[in-house]
Amino acid sequence: MTGAYRSESGIELPTVAGPDDVRAGLEARLGAPGEYPFTRGVYPTMYTSRPWTMRQYAGFGTARESNARYHQLLAAGGHGLSVAFDLPTQMGYDSDEPIAHGEVGKVGVAIDSIDDMRTLFDRIPLGEVSTSMTINAPAAVLLLLYQLVAEEQGVPGAKLTGTIQNDVLKEYIARGTYIFPPRPSLRLVADTFGYCASELPRWNTISISGYHMAEAGATPVQEIAFTLANGIEYVQTAIEAGLAVDDFAPRLSFFFVARTTLLEEVAKFRAARRIWARIMRERFGATNPKAQMLRFHTQTAGVQLTAQQPEVNLVRVAVQGLGAVLGGTQSLHTNSYDEAIALPTEKAARLALRTQQVLAYETDLTGTVDPFAGSYLVEGLTDEVEDAAVALIDKVFEHGSAVAAIEAGFQKQQIELSAYEVAQQIESGERTVVGVNRFTTDDDEPYEPLRVDPAIGAEQEKRLAALRADRDAPAVRAALGAVRAAAAGTDNVLPPMRAALAARATVGEVCHALRDVWGTYRPTEQF
Numbered sequence: 001m002t003g004a005y006r007s008e009s010g011i012e013l014p015t016v017a018g019p020d021d022v023r024a025g026l027e028a029r030l031g032a033p034g035e036y037p038f039t040r041g042v043y044p045t046m047y048t049s050r051p052w053t054m055r056q057y058a059g060f061g062t063a064r065e066s067n068a069r070y071h072q073l074l075a076a077g078g079h080g081l082s083v084a085f086d087l088p089t090q091m092g093y094d095s096d097e098p099i100a101h102g103e104v105g106k107v108g109v110a111i112d113s114i115d116d117m118r119t120l121f122d123r124i125p126l127g128e129v130s131t132s133m134t135i136n137a138p139a140a141v142l143l144l145l146y147q148l149v150a151e152e153q154g155v156p157g158a159k160l161t162g163t164i165q166n167d168v169l170k171e172y173i174a175r176g177t178y179i180f181p182p183r184p185s186l187r188l189v190a191d192t193f194g195y196c197a198s199e200l201p202r203w204n205t206i207s208i209s210g211y212h213m214a215e216a217g218a219t220p221v222q223e224i225a226f227t228l229a230n231g232i233e234y235v236q237t238a239i240e241a242g243l244a245v246d247d248f249a250p251r252l253s254f255f256f257v258a259r260t261t262l263l264e265e266v267a268k269f270r271a272a273r274r275i276w277a278r279i280m281r282e283r284f285g286a287t288n289p290k291a292q293m294l295r296f297h298t299q300t301a302g303v304q305l306t307a308q309q310p311e312v313n314l315v316r317v318a319v320q321g322l323g324a325v326l327g328g329t330q331s332l333h334t335n336s337y338d339e340a341i342a343l344p345t346e347k348a349a350r351l352a353l354r355t356q357q358v359l360a361y362e363t364d365l366t367g368t369v370d371p372f373a374g375s376y377l378v379e380g381l382t383d384e385v386e387d388a389a390v391a392l393i394d395k396v397f398e399h400g401s402a403v404a405a406i407e408a409g410f411q412k413q414q415i416e417l418s419a420y421e422v423a424q425q426i427e428s429g430e431r432t433v434v435g436v437n438r439f440t441t442d443d444d445e446p447y448e449p450l451r452v453d454p455a456i457g458a459e460q461e462k463r464l465a466a467l468r469a470d471r472d473a474p475a476v477r478a479a480l481g482a483v484r485a486a487a488a489g490t491d492n493v494l495p496p497m498r499a500a501l502a503a504r505a506t507v508g509e510v511c512h513a514l515r516d517v518w519g520t521y522r523p524t525e526q527f
Helices: 026-030 063-075 114-120 139-152 169-175 182-199 211-215 220-240 245-251 262-283 312-326 346-361 376-397 402-407 410-428 456-470 473-488 494-502 507-518
Strands: 053-058 080-084 130-134 162-164 206-209 252-258 296-300 331-333
Touching: 026 376, 053 130, 053 346, 063 080, 063 114, 063 346, 114 139, 114 456, 130 139, 139 162, 139 182, 139 494, 139 507, 162 206, 169 182, 169 211, 169 220, 169 402, 169 410, 182 206, 182 220, 182 245, 182 402, 182 494, 182 507, 206 211, 206 220, 211 220, 211 252, 220 245, 220 252, 220 262, 220 376, 220 402, 220 410, 245 252, 252 262, 252 312, 262 312, 262 376, 296 312, 312 331, 312 346, 376 402, 376 410, 402 410, 473 494, 473 507, 494 507
Parallel strands: 053 080, 053 331, 080 130, 130 162, 206 252, 252 296, 296 331
Antiparallel strands: none
């Protein structure tokens, strides 16, 4: 039976679902939990043996302030950390560069050198905590700093666990924090894969991200289609660099959004696992089951948070988190209710974590695996999402590759059209946003946001001046020269980068050394 309701991706949902809404061959499409095609989850027992990793995204101001917030989150029962970096750090600039003026410490923590990284993780046992770092173009630089600090704690690379986002392709599609042109950027990704295979074998070397595309307006189908297309590009790049797919692919991970449209989100996650398993086995010949698994982190939808009646965001986040768990996420960040206004306050961040803890410890979600399996509606919707996503992936590769499609502006244009349609629906009232275009109030209660001290930039400049006066300048110059030489050749660039950072070269100096060889990408340039 068909209905009038259409999902976020434009798929018509039946008013009442029944057996006819599920295609023949369901048993083969499902498989068992922990087995190909992983529709029902990547592990046999999922949350019945342990809950998902509760990872809270935090970082603001100075490394010292962020370190205090991390200790608060861990004391509140968090399992892992997720680091937000400020814009200059994301773009590979030091805090004392003119281009960084006014942005230091604003949307994340400012990290300029090993000194800052040491402060950021002061008294945090890196051998026991899993850390995710939302960093892309200079991801390798921040990862090397993390490794160096861990070694100072006596923790070898083989014991470190966590993830760097390291997904530069989606920057050209949806976010814009790129540094280098795509080709050398892909080389840096491949070099990071190779370096981590020997130095940090438990580290997830990339988090291929649909989240930011979704925040820019992508539908669920577009989110997984464009993300998996980028994943294909990264895998192909690594194979062409001489890496074996069964060796590096188990360390790939993904990053998706969870919206309030719970049923389609559950279907999206299940479809994404199934598509990726098939891609890895049939397209790339992966035989290692871990190389076929799509493991992913989820963050609740920041774009759906409202500044109006911000407490309503607590409800939205709970629903979004529920969808991520029912969809089988491996780790979850729940947004704070006040993030549409400013950086989260300590109370709001704690409430966001408590939301996950209620889901894990007060509900029956951890009592069984994949409770939606066999649902007429969810199974039918999973098939529909899968079909639409595969068709869109095919359209991407009609351009020859994901990079060629990015060059043609295909993904960006598709996302912009979807975002425009949603904006029109909200404006017309066709789409309800509680507290914004319906169920509004005359006035909101006063709210005092967390404010970042504007003196942070000056403080970071002083720290950098002290560092440059104290370090061995000739050794730094020599180390940066070695970075340029590796970038100009074919050697892996990470070992000389690590040596430069250990000599107390700054993040900006290392990135500038690479810029000297690889150049800086401008949107008007050809790929």
